[in-house]
Amino acid sequence: MKLKVKEERCSGCNVCRVVCTLQNFGAVQPSQALLRIKGQFPDPGTYRIAFCTQCGDCADACPEGAIKEKNGEYNIDYDLCTQCLLCVDCCPFEVMVVTEAGYPAKCTGCGKCVKLCPRQVVLADRDARGSK
Amino acid sequence: MLYGYAGKILKIDLSSGKHSIENTPEKLAEEYLGGRGFVARLLYDMIEPGIDPLGPKNVVVIATGPLSGHLLPGSGKTHFGALSPATGGYGDSNMGGHFGPNLKYAGYDCLVLKGAADRLSTLVIDNDKIEIFAEDKLQGRGAIETEKELKDRLGEEFQILTIGPAGENRVVYACISHDFGRQAGRTGVAAVLGSKNIKAIAVRGSGNIPIFDSKAAQKKGEEMYKVCFSKPGFKTWTPYGTASITGWANEVGAFPTRNFQTSYADFHHKINGQAIIDRLLVTDKGCFGCPTPCGKYGHTKTAVGSAYVEGPEYESIATLGGSCCLEEIEEVAYANYVCDQLGLDTISAGVVVSFAMECFEKGVLSADDIGREISFGSLKDVVYLLEKIAAREGIGAILADGVKPAAAAFGGGSEQYAIHVKGLEWSGYECRNAPGMMLSYMTADVGAHHNRSWALGYDVSQSDADVSELIEAGAGGPMEVSSPDGKVDHVISMQHSRPLYDTLGICRLQTMEIGFETFHYEEVFELITGRTITWREMLFISERIWQLTRQFNVKHIEGFGRSWDYPPERFMKEPVATGPNKGRFIERNILDNMLDEYYEKRGWDENGTPKAETLAYFGLT
Amino acid sequence: MRYRWEVKLTDKITVTVNITGQLRDIYPHLEAQQVVETDQPVPVSVLILQLGINTKMVLFATINNRIAEKNYLVEQSCELNLVSPPAGG
Numbered sequence: 001m002k003l004k005v006k007e008e009r010c011s012g013c014n015v016c017r018v019v020c021t022l023q024n025f026g027a028v029q030p031s032q033a034l035l036r037i038k039g040q041f042p043d044p045g046t047y048r049i050a051f052c053t054q055c056g057d058c059a060d061a062c063p064e065g066a067i068k069e070k071n072g073e074y075n076i077d078y079d080l081c082t083q084c085l086l087c088v089d090c091c092p093f094e095v096m097v098v099t100e101a102g103y104p105a106k107c108t109g110c111g112k113c114v115k116l117c118p119r120q121v122v123l124a125d126r127d128a129r130g131s132k
Numbered sequence: 133m134l135y136g137y138a139g140k141i142l143k144i145d146l147s148s149g150k151h152s153i154e155n156t157p158e159k160l161a162e163e164y165l166g167g168r169g170f171v172a173r174l175l176y177d178m179i180e181p182g183i184d185p186l187g188p189k190n191v192v193v194i195a196t197g198p199l200s201g202h203l204l205p206g207s208g209k210t211h212f213g214a215l216s217p218a219t220g221g222y223g224d225s226n227m228g229g230h231f232g233p234n235l236k237y238a239g240y241d242c243l244v245l246k247g248a249a250d251r252l253s254t255l256v257i258d259n260d261k262i263e264i265f266a267e268d269k270l271q272g273r274g275a276i277e278t279e280k281e282l283k284d285r286l287g288e289e290f291q292i293l294t295i296g297p298a299g300e301n302r303v304v305y306a307c308i309s310h311d312f313g314r315q316a317g318r319t320g321v322a323a324v325l326g327s328k329n330i331k332a333i334a335v336r337g338s339g340n341i342p343i344f345d346s347k348a349a350q351k352k353g354e355e356m357y358k359v360c361f362s363k364p365g366f367k368t369w370t371p372y373g374t375a376s377i378t379g380w381a382n383e384v385g386a387f388p389t390r391n392f393q394t395s396y397a398d399f400h401h402k403i404n405g406q407a408i409i410d411r412l413l414v415t416d417k418g419c420f421g422c423p424t425p426c427g428k429y430g431h432t433k434t435a436v437g438s439a440y441v442e443g444p445e446y447e448s449i450a451t452l453g454g455s456c457c458l459e460e461i462e463e464v465a466y467a468n469y470v471c472d473q474l475g476l477d478t479i480s481a482g483v484v485v486s487f488a489m490e491c492f493e494k495g496v497l498s499a500d501d502i503g504r505e506i507s508f509g510s511l512k513d514v515v516y517l518l519e520k521i522a523a524r525e526g527i528g529a530i531l532a533d534g535v536k537p538a539a540a541a542f543g544g545g546s547e548q549y550a551i552h553v554k555g556l557e558w559s560g561y562e563c564r565n566a567p568g569m570m571l572s573y574m575t576a577d578v579g580a581h582h583n584r585s586w587a588l589g590y591d592v593s594q595s596d597a598d599v600s601e602l603i604e605a606g607a608g609g610p611m612e613v614s615s616p617d618g619k620v621d622h623v624i625s626m627q628h629s630r631p632l633y634d635t636l637g638i639c640r641l642q643t644m645e646i647g648f649e650t651f652h653y654e655e656v657f658e659l660i661t662g663r664t665i666t667w668r669e670m671l672f673i674s675e676r677i678w679q680l681t682r683q684f685n686v687k688h689i690e691g692f693g694r695s696w697d698y699p700p701e702r703f704m705k706e707p708v709a710t711g712p713n714k715g716r717f718i719e720r721n722i723l724d725n726m727l728d729e730y731y732e733k734r735g736w737d738e739n740g741t742p743k744a745e746t747l748a749y750f751g752l753t
Numbered sequence: 754m755r756y757r758w759e760v761k762l763t764d765k766i767t768v769t770v771n772i773t774g775q776l777r778d779i780y781p782h783l784e785a786q787q788v789v790e791t792d793q794p795v796p797v798s799v800l801i802l803q804l805g806i807n808t809k810m811v812l813f814a815t816i817n818n819r820i821a822e823k824n825y826l827v828e829q830s831c832e833l834n835l836v837s838p839p840a841g842g
């Protein structure tokens with residue numbers, strides 16, 4: 001599932017980030033979430049959200065071809081990954097993380113954030129093409 | 133293994149700068165759950181009678197609950213406590229935001245602070261790295277601007293608590309601030325932090341919390357959110373938040389106005405939830421894990437100043453709007469901002485300021501005493517007094533200790549309208565025709581606070597309504613007299629159920645406002661912790677905590693007893709001046725009878741001291 | 754907004770009423786949701802009274818997520834939500 005966001009609705013609850021790590025890593029550990037929320041306080045008092053737009057920069061950076069595209073979405077093939085972590089460095093939104101085992105991780109398009117966001121901030125983008 | 137908990141308690145001796153990390157005792161978790169339970173038990177065990185609340189022997193406890201930080205609605209609450217400088221007894225305060233979950237991700241259920249740093253400092257907890265930095269440059273800086281500076285310095289991932297100049301100057305109702313708009317407001321825990329020279333506490337938590345059955349807990353947590361979304365109240369609660377009480381409180385004559393001289397403000401429609409939406413609102417701002425963000429973050433512009441501010445909540449509308457008579461929402465919001473920046477509890481500050489205004493009006497204080505003439509309804513005067521209080525300057529030096537000692541100092545009969553119980557100022561409900569709510573305020577463990585037991589609904593629901601008048605959909609008609617019968621049982625029951633949320637580390641508003649059922653918490657508690665416990669068993673723990681905090685007051689307040697449980701004379705002697713409860717006041721013998729019944733049902737003697745067998749029953753000997 | 758003179762007197766209507774918050778505590782005889790049969794025309798305020806609820810304990814009512822004034826006449830099969838005053842804050 002590709003994502004889009006309506007930042008102006010965000011209340012900063014972080015439910016998306018909590019369910020993200022439970023779904024993808026089996027742990028409640030929002031510091032490892034594959035999207036980020038930044039509050040802009042005290043002025044102007046809104047939230048910005050950084051998320052994977054499936055831009056493909058990580059795939060371009062990977063020297064092993066371990067990040068593969070299918071239907072416009074990119075996922076890591078861990079059989080090929082050599083843990084060089086170049087992909088993490090080059091993510092333009094800084095939404096890739098390094099797991100405790102030392103592997104890179106990126107948004108898997110699982111859509112749990114979309115399902116649980118109480119404010120309909122994070123949404124499925126049915127018309128998306130990969131973009132920065 | 134304590135599933136669901138972080139598993140450790142971080143204790144810091146600020147005098148030596150040393151810290152120790154202990155396992156969270158399983159027995160403590162079993163008998164007290166967490167949050168308010170940990171605060172009450174640790175304070176009881178760690179503080180000796182006779183210490184100075186503003187001295188190094190006082191202890192600050194900051195505790196999360198077993199459900200904090202997990203995937204479930206409202207999992208962001210943190211509880212704070214210390215020996216209160218306002219009352220000399222048990223003091224605690226609850227706060228939303230994001231601090232508690234991150235303390236758990238850092239590996240700690242609870243933070244305990246003893247001693248005092250020798251200079252103004254910031255405590256930084258970066259997972260397992262604990263550091264104390266001297267912060268001379270932050271002296272006197274506002275709580276909000278300090279958080280901004282520390283966020284910029286440390287990074288977005290840090291969650292930060294700050295105190296303002298009021299805390300540094302040990303104003304006994306100074307508040308702890310967090311996340312640009314959340315506070316641990318009541319009982320002066322921030323003054324205790326100020327006395328320990330702690331300007332700020334920052335935590336980054338990069339870890340996780342062990343869960344007994346994480347797949348099932350995830351599934352249950354997701355279901356809980358979906359249940360919230362399906363509640364009819366889900367969409368209606370969020371837009372207005374707590375401010376939606378304003379109109380209703382006026383309609384039923386419970387809105388404190390003019391230092392509680394009366395209980396109706398004819399300008400209330402200019403300071404209600406709709407006014408916030410129309411004139412201030414930028415964002416619905418929420419706490420960690422919350423599906424129903426009730427924080428209203430907005431921008432206010434007044435002749436005195438402009439600011440971004442979260443709020444005002446109902447309580448701030450009642451005390452700054454009603455009690456001080458600020459008639460426009462922009463002014464209430466700006467006064468709220470000034471309190472937030474200075475680091476003052478809006479409830480106590482509003483009541484203290486309105487007390488000073490009445491003292492001037494009655495000639496008990498002169499313009500020379502205050503430094504100028506003041507009047508109800510003037511934002512300039514409110515701001516002037518708040519600044520004097522935060523700096524402990526001039527009249528502020530006396531007002532900074534609260535209305536109880538201020539009235540003793542001013543004399544002139546002002547004790548009659550110093551609106552407090554046990555030294556903590558009254559919050560936003562005027563109760564001369566609400567005996568259940570009156571009892572709630574009288575018997576709350578920390579002093580005059582509404583959040584333990586909100587019995588006002590029971591008081592109001594008794595007043596008979598005439599069918600014919602209702603067809604006209606009128607409001608503001610006179611209220612029938614509310615009887616004290618049956619109220620004691622409701623008060624006692626709520627004193628267990630409402631603080632239970634503070635003990636679990638979650639918000640109660642999903643249950644209280646949109647009808648989210650408590651059995652969901654039982655189920656998710658078992659999946660997260662592996663422990664089977666019913667809501668009823670948890671209520672028993674909450675009742676144990678209630679007995680413990682009463683016993684804490686017996687232990688620490690010299691001469692503590694029945695006389696500490698009475699409200700100010702105003703409520704027993706002066707009829708309400710205007711509005712739906714015009715003419716009402718409460719007879720002392722009604723309060724005597726309710727207290728007798730309350731003590732008996734609590735297992736306390738006639739002086740309100742828990743009997744030995746009561747303490748034994750709850751395992752408190 | 755339907756006025757009384759616009760409504761023809763007919764047989765009884767059935768309305769679903771949801772209650773939440775303090776109303777559940779103060780009125781334990783009521784369910785979270787009940788179907789109520791009543792005569793037309795019936796304003797929201799009278800329907801509330803028929804349930805045994807003091808109208809002062811209803812902060813506002815909504816029908817289809819829109820606020821319904823207390824003199825609004827309810828219709829057959831509508832779903833009425835009664836919102837109690839927030840229990841403190």
